[in-house]
Amino acid sequence: MGEKSIAVVGAGIAGLAAGCYARMNGFAARVYEAGGKPGGLCTAWRRGDYLFDGCVHRLMGCRPPHVFNRVWRELGAFGERPVIDHEIFRTFVDETGRAVCFYANAERLREHLCALSPADRAEASALCGAIVKMTRFDFGFDARNLASSMAFGARMLTLAPVFQEYGNLTLGELGARFQDPLVGEAVAGVLGDPDIPAIALATTLSGMHAKTTGFPAGGSLALARSIEKRLLGLGGTVEYGARVTRILAEGGRARGVELEDGRREEADAVISAADGRTTIFDLLEGRYAPEKVKRYYGDLPIFRPLVQVSLGVNMDLAEEPHSVKYGLKEPIDIAGEKRSVFGYAHYSFDPSFAPAGKSVIACLFPSDFAYWESLASQGTGEYDREKDGILRTVIAELDKRLPGLASKVEESDVATPLTFHRYTGNRQGSPEGWRLSKKTIGFMMTGMETSFRGLKNFRMAGHWVKPGGGLPPAAVSGREAVAALCRRGFRTTTL
Ligand SMILES: Cc1cc2nc3c(=O)[nH]c(=O)nc-3n(C[C@H](O)[C@H](O)[C@H](O)COP(=O)(O)OP(=O)(O)OC[C@H]3O[C@@H](n4cnc5c(N)ncnc54)[C@H](O)[C@@H]3O)c2cc1C
Known part of the structure; x- marks a missing residue:
């Protein structure tokens, strides 16, 4: 009998990752991508001598010991390219030239904020303490593995006070706690959206503090091309200009995909790493997702385009x-x-x-x-x-x-x-899928439903199943989708 096969919809980072892990686990992997190049949102384009990048500013898990680093190494994401660290994440300046510098190092940030505004010492120290503590957060990765889940649970217990404090507070609310108006404005606006929970700032800066979040040299398209190379090296294929219009199902099982040009490509399992709404309402014709999941697409906030x-x-x-x-x-x-x-x-x-x-x-x-x-x-x-x-x-x-x-x-x-x-194809052109908010923050730990009763051998992947979005959750979702489809043990290899 030949290899079992997985058809993957979309060659964004989630789809490419799904293809790689499918190959590592002995499946024939065919990725169908509507566009002309790998990466989806993780892309760049040339204009004359210049490369314009449409995505990555910072990448979690660039270096060990961050748990996502293992995934990037399994995917060969960096090739030989180095990771670049910024001393300062972002600088806020007022019209007099007074500047709030979000130093990557938490202690330096604390000293800087205290020097700028001694009256805000307590608030600044608490924030910087949370940044250091958040270096222990690992997003519940490998949750299917019992030992890993238990270790995650134990770590989460130690982080509960940080989540309690900064998970229920928006950046705007945190900014308002500072007495210095410039510092307050800088804190509220540092991630571009004052309604995001403040825990997102602590998470971002914790990675920079630990030097596990950095800038992958070469930028977004180089990253995507490296993962595409890994997929091809493992024996997978990617077909570009191949828009999937329907996920084929028969006898309660996913059986393959139908393409815009009318072709029907059979497969033993299907992973859709395309836009979540398109997957649920168009490719699956609204047939399998329960009402609760469909309601997400009316009720939950998305990242503003x-x-x-x-x-x-x-x-x-x-x-x-x-x-x-x-x-x-x-x-x-x-x-x-x-x-x-x-x-x-x-x-x-x-x-x-x-x-x-x-x-x-x-x-x-x-x-x-x-x-x-x-x-x-x-x-x-x-x-x-x-x-x-x-x-x-x-x-x-x-x-x-x-x-x-x-x-x-x-x-x-x-x-x-x-x-x-x-x-x-992302809904409303959203850059990261679901926006982190009080309504979605719980999903940051648990993820969203990726399979539906009545449709075996099907999984969803991508940032629409990982609220908060971003490249690492996308890659992890592709890994998890394949792990869920593996009847026996799930295997990975590192380059
Ligand atoms: C400006 C910007 C800055 C960002 N900065 C960062 C950052 O610094 N760090 C970070 O971690 N994240 C960042 N992100 C977020 C990150 O890019 C996304 O969360 C991530 O790339 C999502 O990957 P994905 O594979 O889930 O989805 P996508 O990238 O959307 O991939 C989906 C793919 O599916 C294809 N597709 C859709 N429908 C079909 C179909 N019917 N048939 C075939 N193919 C189909 C699409 O063409 C696309 O290639 C940024 C995003 C933007 C826009």
């Missing part, structure tokens, strides 16, 4: 802080919303992005899908005019901060929520 402005500039920004935010005296209008805080990041710490002496800059603005959908539906060039207007506004604003920039822009690009949606 983004407008991303990318610039290639003939300027060397290597000496500038790599990620900066600052308040604006006069708010500016971007995508129909007044913005009183402006931020940018550059990539001059990694030579893969621009030729020597030149730099790539990216600015992100949360923006509603409906706003862009309405512009595009007018069909009168409104959509393109809005993109051009945003580009001009952003360049003018950056020129005030980095004098001379306006005349040195060599390449530019504006991606909208519609762009993210068009390239990846």
Whole structure:
């Protein structure tokens, strides 16, 4: 009898990971991807000499002993490329030049915040203490393994007070506890959304503190291509330009996939690592997910979509802080919303992005899908005019901060929520699936339903089953989907 096979929908990080683990466990693995390259949201695109990156700013598990590092090593995610550490995660500046620096090192951050605002010593010390404690958090990875689950449970008990304190508090609420207005504003805005639970900041900085979260040199597409290479090396296949329109089922079992061109590809099991809503309501025709799961797609908050402005500039920004935010005296209008805080990041710490002496800059603005959908539906060039207007506004604003920039822009690009949606199928172009909130934080530990009664040999993977989203949960979800389909022991190999 030949190998059993798994058909995987989507070659984002979750789908590529699922394909790799399927091969490691002796399944024939065929990944079907609607787009033209690996990675899904984890992507980048060239404009002239510049590489514009659409995803990774920081990656958890870049180094051991973080539990996710094992997954990245199993997937061969970094190749020979190094991991780059930032001394400062993000810098907040006011109009006088006074700056709040979110140092990666928790002790340095504590000293800095206390020096900036002695009245906030207690709040700053508590936050930095939580950052150090959160280095013990490992997301319940390998929860199917009893010993690992018990160890996770024990660690979680020790972290319960941190979750109690910062899991139920938003960043906006945490910011309001600080007496110094700039520090408060910086804390509230550091992750770009004041409604995110403050535990997300402690988690992010804990990885940077432990040097297990960093920037994978080469960026997003290099990461995706390495995992694709690992998949092909293991004997799996990826077919691009292959949109799945239906998951085939017979006798209560998933039997394969149907493609847009009418082909029916049989398989012994199917993993869908595509957009969650598409999987449940379109590919499975709404037939298997219980009402409770379907309601998630009406009730739960998603990460707000983004407008991303990318610039290639003939300027060397290597000496500038790599990620900066600052308040604006006069708010500016971007995508129909007044913005009183402006931020940018550059990539001059990694030579893969621009030729020597030149730099790539990216600015992100949360923006509603409906706003862009309405512009595009007018069909009168409104959509393109809005993109051009945003580009001009952003360049003018950056020129005030980095004098001379306006005349040195060599390449530019504006991606909208519609762009993210068009390239990846994610609902409303959401960058990370479900937003962490009081409604979803519980799922961060448990994940969401990945299989449904009445449909054997089927699993869902990807950030829509891991609220909070991100690359490591996506990769882990692909691993878990294969583990769940393995009748006997689950095997992994590391490069
Ligand atoms: C601007 C930005 C910054 C980010 N920064 C970070 C960061 O710093 N760190 C981090 O960890 N995460 C970050 N993320 C989040 C991260 O990119 C995502 O959470 C992760 O890539 C999701 O992976 P996925 O495989 O679940 O889904 P996706 O990447 O969405 O992949 C799904 C794939 O399925 C394909 N597909 C969809 N429908 C079909 C179909 N019917 N048939 C065939 N194929 C189909 C799509 O084309 C796509 O390739 C960022 C995201 C964005 C947008």
